[in-house]
Amino acid sequence: MKSFVICMFLIANFGLIFGQSSNFHPEDKCSRTGGHCVRQDECAVEFAYTDENYCPLQSSQGAICCTQIPDSWTDCQKRGGECSDESMCGGIRKDKGGHCPEGKVCCRNKMS
Structure with missing residues (x-):
């Protein structure tokens, strides 16, 4: 059971560990600005809306609204x-x- 939990943790964090893009879904307020819900490290500061109200359903997982398409996509x-x-x-x-x-x-x- 312990190895199963460790394996699931590694799978869930594979993208973070190896720099792959996030898989956040679009949210209305962010989409209306022309943005995308992404991880903060995927977005240049000048294009980031760090207010959690732009991606409210995913902000607890680290999503912010970015008005530029991340290079990682x-x-x-x-x-x-x-x-x-x-x-x-x-x-x-x-x-x-x-x-x-x-x-x-x-x-x-x-x-x-």
Whole structure:
């Protein structure tokens, strides 16, 4: 039983230990500012709303509202984009931080 508890603790904290992105869900007040609920260490100070009212359901787990997409978010969809052929992006900006399958680019029209 003790090893099970230790194993679950390590799994739960794997992202924190190895610098992976947080998995907080969107909350209304933060989303209305154009922000994302993230760990404080994922957000540059100038883009952080540290008031716990912006991510109230998750602030006890360390969530703050950040108005910039963290560099640790590499999934194109999580960054607000869609993986497409480059020719399909048209005037939509390409997000070099959003990873896509080989031959595709991350097309994103959100500005945050």
